[in-house]
Amino acid sequence: MAMWLPFALCYRELLAFRRQARQFITLRLIDPLVYFFGISIGFGHLIATQGGVDYKTFIFPGFMAIGCLYLGVIQGAHIAFWRMELLKMWQAMLATPMRLRDIMMGEMLTVGAKTILVVMLLSLVGVLLGIHFSWVGLLLSLPVFVLGSFAHMAIAYNISARAHSMDDFDIVWLLLITPQITLCGAMFSTDHFPDWLSLLxxxxxxTHVIEVARPLLLQTAELLPVLGHVSVLVLQTGIFFALAHYQFKKRLFA
Incomplete structure (x- = not known):
């Protein structure tokens, strides 16, 4: 495999992205910010502090993570299926020297670049809202946000590989998006969860993105927990990428 091929695809995707950058930025900022304003205003007067900081500051890293969640899932599920099944773009690229894994990795690199853009824009909005966080912590957390997008995209690839129509993606919201937004610590601490739910x-x-990003941004991070959560994200990305590659290969080359 030529190592430059995924980067070439990423470059092509980013060139095409310029035409829709304004719409992309608007949509990717509005969704997490609507959640943020709704939750922070709705519960902010009820919850003075959380995790030793004011509630608005506590939940802001969680909404950065939600932005990564949407990026990875939408690109890996809806857009990958659309390009593969409806536009036949993947089949056309496979007629070139590119391999299937080059295409999958190139799409993921594109999402990684978009993740950095979204996180940086959200951080600037956070400054305007008076949220205090560590800029060094933000820079250190960027690879974690990118890795989170990769993990979500790898999982979503598996759904896309088995889907037959856009209706099949209803399960994405049920199993991937809703539980992660509501249960995984974006809006509140999970310390009070029962053991079985904490494990689930x-x-x-x-969960792992937030457990790394929040301490880094609030300057409370410890090395061993950070390494543990990052290792889980790497493992999840690798396993689900390999499974998706196998399923896409069966579908495209059967």
Whole structure:
């Protein structure tokens, strides 16, 4: 495999992205910010502090993670299926020297670049809202946000590989998006969860993204927990990418 091929695809995707950048930025900012304003205003007067900081500051890293969740899932499920099944773009690229894994990795690199853009824009909005966080922590957390997008995209690839129509993606909201937004610590601490629920949410990538990003941004991070959560994200990305590659290969080359 030529190592530059995924980067070439990423470059092509980013060139095409310029035409829809304004719409993309608007949509990717509005959704997490609507959640943020609704939750922070609705519960902010009830919850003075959470995790030792004011509630608005506590939940802001969670909404950065939600932005990564949407990016990875939508690109890996809806857009990948649309390009493969409806536009036949993947089949056309496979007629070139590109391999299937080059295409999958190139799409993921594109999402990684978009993740950095979204996180940086959200951080600037956070400054305007008076949220205090560590800029060094933000820079250190960028690879974690990117890795979170990769993990979500790898999982979503598996759904796309088995889907036959856009209706099949209803399960994405049921199993991937709603549980992660509501259960995995974006809006509140999970310290009071019963043991079985605390264990259950460890299967979701956003749990590990938040458990790394929030301490980094609030300057309370410890090395061993950070390494543990990052290792889980790497493992999830690798396993689900390999499974998706196998399923796409069966579908495209059968």
């Amino acid at each position: 949410i460890q299967i979701f990538p956003i």
